[in-house]
Amino acid sequence: MTSEPAHMNPARSFQGLILTLQRYWAEQGCVILQPYDMEVGAGTFHPATTLRALGPRPWRAAYVQPSRRPKDGRYGENPNRLQHYYQFQVILKPNPPNLQDLYLGSLKAIGIDTALHDIRFVEDDWESPTLGAWGLGWECWCDGMEVSQFTYFQQVAGFECSPVAGELTYGLERLAMYLQGVESIYDLNFNGLDGDQKVTYGEVFLQAEQEYSRHNFEYADTEMLFRHFRDAEAACRKYLADGEPKAGSNDNRHLMALPAYDQCIKASHMFNLLDARGVISVTERQSYILRVRELAKACGAAWLKTEGGGVAA
Amino acid sequence: MPDLLLELFSEEIPARMQRRAAEDLKKLVTDALVERGFLYEGAKAFATPRRLALHIAGLPVKGQDVREERKGPRVGSPEGAIQGFLKGAGLTSIEQAKIESDPKKGEFYVAIIEKPGRSTPDVLAEIIPAIVKNFPWPKSMRWGAASAEPGSLRWVRPLHSIVCTFGPETEDPEIVRFEVDGIATGDVTQGHRFLAPGEIRVKRFDDYAPALERAKVVIDTDRRKDMILHDAKDLAFAQGLELIEDEGLLEEVAGLVEWPVVLMGSFDEAFLDIPPEVIRTTIRANQKCFVLKHPGNSSPLVGEAGRGVLAPSSESAAPIPPSPTLPHKGGEGSSALANKFILVSNLVASDGGKTIVGGNERVVRARLSDAKFFWETDKKVKLEDRLEKLKSIVFHEKLGTQYERVERIAALAKELAPIVGADPALAERAARLAKADLVTEMVGEFPELQGLMGRYYASLQGEHASVAAAVEEHYKPLGPSDRVPTDSVSVAVALADKIDTLVGFWAIDEKPTGSKDPYALRRAALGVIRLVLENNIRLNFASNPLRADATILIFARLLQVAHLYRNGQLAAFKRIGEQFEGRTFPANDSFDVNTLTGTPVYGAETIFVGHRAGEIKLRSGSLEIETYNFELVGRFSSLAEIQADLLSFFADRLKVYLRDQGARHDLIDAVFALEGQDDLLMIVRRVEALGRFLDTEDGRNLLAGYRRAANILRIEEKKDGRSYSEAPDLQVVNDQGQIEEKALAVVLAKAKEEAAAAVESEDFEGAMRALSRLRQPVDSFFDKVTVNAEDPALRANRLRLLNDIREATRTVADFSRIEG
Numbered sequence A: 001m002t003s004e005p006a007h008m009n010p011a012r013s014f015q016g017l018i019l020t021l022q023r024y025w026a027e028q029g030c031v032i033l034q035p036y037d038m039e040v041g042a043g044t045f046h047p048a049t050t051l052r053a054l055g056p057r058p059w060r061a062a063y064v065q066p067s068r069r070p071k072d073g074r075y076g077e078n079p080n081r082l083q084h085y086y087q088f089q090v091i092l093k094p095n096p097p098n099l100q101d102l103y104l105g106s107l108k109a110i111g112i113d114t115a116l117h118d119i120r121f122v123e124d125d126w127e128s129p130t131l132g133a134w135g136l137g138w139e140c141w142c143d144g145m146e147v148s149q150f151t152y153f154q155q156v157a158g159f160e161c162s163p164v165a166g167e168l169t170y171g172l173e174r175l176a177m178y179l180q181g182v183e184s185i186y187d188l189n190f191n192g193l194d195g196d197q198k199v200t201y202g203e204v205f206l207q208a209e210q211e212y213s214r215h216n217f218e219y220a221d222t223e224m225l226f227r228h229f230r231d232a233e234a235a236c237r238k239y240l241a242d243g244e245p246k247a248g249s250n251d252n253r254h255l256m257a258l259p260a261y262d263q264c265i266k267a268s269h270m271f272n273l274l275d276a277r278g279v280i281s282v283t284e285r286q287s288y289i290l291r292v293r294e295l296a297k298a299c300g301a302a303w304l305k306t307e308g309g310g311v312a313a
Numbered sequence B: 001m002p003d004l005l006l007e008l009f010s011e012e013i014p015a016r017m018q019r020r021a022a023e024d025l026k027k028l029v030t031d032a033l034v035e036r037g038f039l040y041e042g043a044k045a046f047a048t049p050r051r052l053a054l055h056i057a058g059l060p061v062k063g064q065d066v067r068e069e070r071k072g073p074r075v076g077s078p079e080g081a082i083q084g085f086l087k088g089a090g091l092t093s094i095e096q097a098k099i100e101s102d103p104k105k106g107e108f109y110v111a112i113i114e115k116p117g118r119s120t121p122d123v124l125a126e127i128i129p130a131i132v133k134n135f136p137w138p139k140s141m142r143w144g145a146a147s148a149e150p151g152s153l154r155w156v157r158p159l160h161s162i163v164c165t166f167g168p169e170t171e172d173p174e175i176v177r178f179e180v181d182g183i184a185t186g187d188v189t190q191g192h193r194f195l196a197p198g199e200i201r202v203k204r205f206d207d208y209a210p211a212l213e214r215a216k217v218v219i220d221t222d223r224r225k226d227m228i229l230h231d232a233k234d235l236a237f238a239q240g241l242e243l244i245e246d247e248g249l250l251e252e253v254a255g256l257v258e259w260p261v262v263l264m265g266s267f268d269e270a271f272l273d274i275p276p277e278v279i280r281t282t283i284r285a286n287q288k289c290f291v292l293k294h295p296g297n298s299s300p301l302v303g304e305a306g307r308g309v310l311a312p313s314s315e316s317a318a319p320i321p322p323s324p325t326l327p328h329k330g331g332e333g334s335s336a337l338a339n340k341f342i343l344v345s346n347l348v349a350s351d352g353g354k355t356i357v358g359g360n361e362r363v364v365r366a367r368l369s370d371a372k373f374f375w376e377t378d379k380k381v382k383l384e385d386r387l388e389k390l391k392s393i394v395f396h397e398k399l400g401t402q403y404e405r406v407e408r409i410a411a412l413a414k415e416l417a418p419i420v421g422a423d424p425a426l427a428e429r430a431a432r433l434a435k436a437d438l439v440t441e442m443v444g445e446f447p448e449l450q451g452l453m454g455r456y457y458a459s460l461q462g463e464h465a466s467v468a469a470a471v472e473e474h475y476k477p478l479g480p481s482d483r484v485p486t487d488s489v490s491v492a493v494a495l496a497d498k499i500d501t502l503v504g505f506w507a508i509d510e511k512p513t514g515s516k517d518p519y520a521l522r523r524a525a526l527g528v529i530r531l532v533l534e535n536n537i538r539l540n541f542a543s544n545p546l547r548a549d550a551t552i553l554i555f556a557r558l559l560q561v562a563h564l565y566r567n568g569q570l571a572a573f574k575r576i577g578e579q580f581e582g583r584t585f586p587a588n589d590s591f592d593v594n595t596l597t598g599t600p601v602y603g604a605e606t607i608f609v610g611h612r613a614g615e616i617k618l619r620s621g622s623l624e625i626e627t628y629n630f631e632l633v634g635r636f637s638s639l640a641e642i643q644a645d646l647l648s649f650f651a652d653r654l655k656v657y658l659r660d661q662g663a664r665h666d667l668i669d670a671v672f673a674l675e676g677q678d679d680l681l682m683i684v685r686r687v688e689a690l691g692r693f694l695d696t697e698d699g700r701n702l703l704a705g706y707r708r709a710a711n712i713l714r715i716e717e718k719k720d721g722r723s724y725s726e727a728p729d730l731q732v733v734n735d736q737g738q739i740e741e742k743a744l745a746v747v748l749a750k751a752k753e754e755a756a757a758a759v760e761s762e763d764f765e766g767a768m769r770a771l772s773r774l775r776q777p778v779d780s781f782f783d784k785v786t787v788n789a790e791d792p793a794l795r796a797n798r799l800r801l802l803n804d805i806r807e808a809t810r811t812v813a814d815f816s817r818i819e820g
Helices: A014-027 A099-109 A172-180 A201-219 A222-243 A257-276 A282-303 B015-035 B079-089 B120-133 B205-214 B221-238 B247-254 B269-273 B276-287 B354-379 B383-392 B402-420 B424-434 B441-445 B452-460 B465-473 B488-507 B521-534 B552-566 B576-580 B593-597 B639-660 B665-672 B680-694 B697-720 B730-736 B739-760 B764-772 B775-784 B792-809
Strands: A059-068 A084-093 A119-123 A126-128 A133-142 A145-156 A166-171 B003-010 B042-048 B051-057 B066-074 B098-102 B106-115 B159-167 B183-186 B188-190 B199-201 B261-266 B290-293 B337-345 B394-396 B606-612 B615-620 B624-629
Touching: A014 A059, A014 A084, A014 A099, A014 A172, A084 A099, A084 A172, A084 A201, A099 A119, A099 A145, A099 A166, A119 B015, A145 A172, A145 B354, A166 A172, A201 A257, A222 A257, A222 A282, A257 A282, B003 B015, B003 B120, B003 B188, B003 B205, B015 B042, B015 B051, B015 B120, B015 B221, B015 B247, B042 B221, B051 B205, B066 B079, B079 B106, B120 B159, B159 B188, B221 B247, B221 B261, B221 B337, B261 B354, B269 B337, B269 B354, B276 B290, B276 B337, B276 B354, B337 B354, B354 B441, B354 B452, B383 B402, B383 B424, B383 B452, B394 B402, B402 B424, B402 B488, B424 B452, B424 B465, B424 B488, B441 B452, B452 B465, B465 B488, B488 B521, B488 B639, B521 B639, B521 B680, B639 B665, B639 B680, B665 B680, B680 B697, B680 B764, B697 B764, B697 B775, B697 B792, B730 B739, B730 B792, B739 B764, B739 B775, B739 B792
Parallel strands: B159 B183
Antiparallel strands: A059 A084, A084 A166, A119 A133, A126 A133, A133 A145, A145 A166, B003 B051, B003 B159, B042 B051, B066 B106, B098 B106, B188 B199, B261 B337, B290 B337, B606 B615, B615 B624
């Protein structure tokens, strides 16, 4: 950290921010994972959080997760809103007693000096209806701005977390905007370099924001999406059934919790797209959320019957 | 006497829970002590974001000794009895027992059992862990490695350490030793997270509070509030501005800091184009900052902020939280806002707060940019062009969309307009626009601005001032202390809104039960009551539906029924014809409801065209005929039943209201006991007149006379097994009666007639005056006349006279319900 080149400084480089957080949490013993290779609405959906939060096995991981919220697209015209953005996710199970201090350490690592900045933990109870999950914690404020969410998971997929995991989620773009002192996401310096070597966030993502906004709000094939939702739901159920321990076998482990969960993730994203297209009525909305939750619960139950979920090999 | 110091140190406790938690801690610990016989001199509890603390002064060192004498067997009893006695009394040898004697029993053993009082620390170590484990947090959680096991400790956020010391001032207090789920007590706490990190050793409260203060922690919430308010006012004053005070926000921010540091930031003046309420709401809700105003100037804009109706997000009839806490009244917006705000940080920053202010200004800027964008965007679309969008907002699953609701309210408001003295066209227009702001960007972002934004947008698009006002005010009154609208257009729409809500939820049998009133129906009913009474409106709630002036409730019900059937969602009624009791309709005959009420029932174009058991036909426009089948669901079997139930709900709310106004509950009952009390205003007038009458000597004496008459009648009627409700025979009175009896009969006839006439012309004072003339003849009658005369005819007639007294009083109230 000491002899890093200036363009790696998290205060001037978006990727420098990511790398600094990865390094910091690697030092705390986290497994540094890469993003999950599926479309998700938040870092929490990554099986490294959702499923690993269940069962007794200790687990420490950190990763960047590209997150898609089709409804939040603004055709690249709003300086603060994106339909695709990055979350930095940390999960520690069980949560260490000094998790707040570790979090403050990570802020220090990215250059937030607590002698200058007003850091506050403001009540924020987290709930994900689609994942059947909830926890208590805070929004972490830096000078009046929410820069992270801090949650002690109490329940995931309808199951009590025992032990409880601590989850930290950093909104990377917002944090970087503050560190770099820019007013628009698209003005973020991505690589920290200057002059013609400088690459901005806009150069990387503006076109994508415009195109995906068009897609999400206007063109996404709703008939196909409805079909994909049903297919994913059916596939999830099928893999869950197929992976059940066979009657009479000595092995009572579930064999396909992860592939089934992928389908749950897929169904959730299909729902988000349909929602953005405005083709799901208010009353239907609730029932779609419930359908995804049922899948998530069934996947959680299956996971608890796997090695990762704590069953002896 | 010694003191207890208890501190529970945790991660950040939600601001809204701190005060209550401190009070709970104090109550639980002191109650448990008192229950065990430990009295104390004083107790005070404190809360900061990271700790709950309790100081109990003047506790005894130990509990009271208890001495008990236990009688044993006679001296010389068998060994078995002696041993049993020793064991029971906890003695090791019979030498330890005393010997006493009495004449009957002779000599016998007595054991003196002395239980020394338990030491206070022991008792504390017993009660505190149980209190911590079962602490009544509104929401609590598990954490850490311990949470792998079932039954692990729950606290609002992870609990880190416990300080618990006990002892007198003169000595070093001792640590009260106990453990809660692996957390052992000690005498070490922590200072401010950033300003004074590190451990602090404490002895007792006297050094705990100052030590924390040196470590930048103010433990007393009220002191933090005072500091914030004082500094905020100072900062404002220095800039020639005035702080807009906000008690709710003050309480909250005081719960977010251990060491308040008040700073001032500013924003671009260009944002002041946005309505002041919006600026304030944005800055308050998102940033927890205070806004400032220029002293004295009056606002160019609307004066009062609108507040939520049914639900927090009001777009649906979702259950509302029990106590809506949006406390601002007046003040706000009454002067021009300044482009400054006050923030409360938790840090004495090394740069004097420059960075903190800069960061907050950034966020405020971003938020106000959003708000400005919403404001500018919203202004581009007329309110009436938004109505279509209301079709996608479900008000309640069984009661349809906001669009349908608006249709009903508009029709009802138009009907109500003449009754409340409003222009029907304006009332209908206002009702039609009343909910349109629900689909504006601004209200989408800040639901608490509903109504108010509608008023702004209505004014900007050039609506009549009464229409614009009604868009905001139709939600009012929101509670017992909220202002009641007086503009007749507002009154019409406000009544229509509430009546539609009440009738709708009654029709689907979603009434308040016990403490549960998720749709705030009691509030709606109280709203109707206050609107009616405070504006002196004559609204007959239960008149005959067949009357040409078919009134409110029936009308609203028809709208409701039409809607419900149209959606095929509800069928609470056997036959649609039941609403028109007293008239029969051939099962397949078409009829036009308009001919009954003289007004369109459902919107302008939709009418019922037919009915038969289990089926209703609806014509929409000129051609389409739809048929809906229905079946009986829910508790109610007829409209009449719903009507009766809703009316009795109104009666109950009115009683509550009148009682709160200080009226005697028995007088209210006395009036309600009369038939056909369905006009709120007349009920209240009658109760008032009755109260005044009973305060006079005539009133009190007449009541006494009434009771005497009623008592005699009750006894005699029971004895005879018959009633004497016929009119007295005046011939008998004249021929055989005494002079007092004759006088009474004459005055009675006159008083009854006058009282009835006065009631008819709604002159309740006059009716009471008429009755007061009965006093003297009634008194003389009882003085001089023996009711139980030997002549049976005379006796019967005298009883009828008594009955006539009872009847006469019934013209104004049922005197039997009057107490005292």
